[in-house]
Amino acid sequence: MALKLRLKPCERVVINGCVVQNENRRYTLTISNFAQIIRGSDILQEEDAVTPVRRAYFLIQSMLLDPEVAANGSGAVAAMMAQLYTAFARPDIQDRIARAMGHVGERDYYKALSALRPVMEYEGTLLAPPPAASPSATPSAPAASFQADGIGHHAGG
Structure with missing residues (x-):
């Protein structure tokens, strides 16, 4: 085809x-x-391969681009993929990782990279900083200092 x-x-x-x-x-x-x-x-540029999934993606990409890396990199990529599989608990993500490893075994590196792209996106959501708190959720300055001081005042006392 x-x-x-x-x-x-x-x-x-x-x-x-x-x-x-x-x-x-x-x-x-x-x-x-x-x-x-x-x-x-x-x-993926090498300097952007800073997370576990991105490093695995970069290694598979290197295998696609360089036959010498492909000849020597299968053991390293298998170890990386096994670690990723156990690190993620979501079955759909584990399935993507398993499919990627199957494609590596078939030497179809492009399909392996395609299988890993959604895993990279998911990893990005896990590593993203939490959203900033909304202004209504933060206490007002006097209440905050009151709580920080731990001092209460009574009227007339």
Whole structure:
């Protein structure tokens, strides 16, 4: 089955390690046989691989881009994926991780990356800072100082 890539103007795609950049108009490429492909917009920069899921994604991406990394990286990615699987309790997230690992075993790294993207998004929600408290939820200044002092005053006393 052929893969059709619809490229936006100036979009890049990596096919079997070769960077292909589109010109100034939309274009469709048809890939007739299996190839390692990743769109430029899906490429994670090494300096952005700062969380466990992002590091796993980056390693799998490196396996897609470099056959030498692919030959030597399967043990490391298997260990990372096993840790991720046990770290997440949600069955849908565990399923994505298991599917990604299955795709790595089949050497279909693009599908592995696709399976991990929602896991990266979920990880981002877990690591996001909590929203700031609303002004109505914070006590007024006099009440706050009263609570902090621990002193109560009576009238007439």
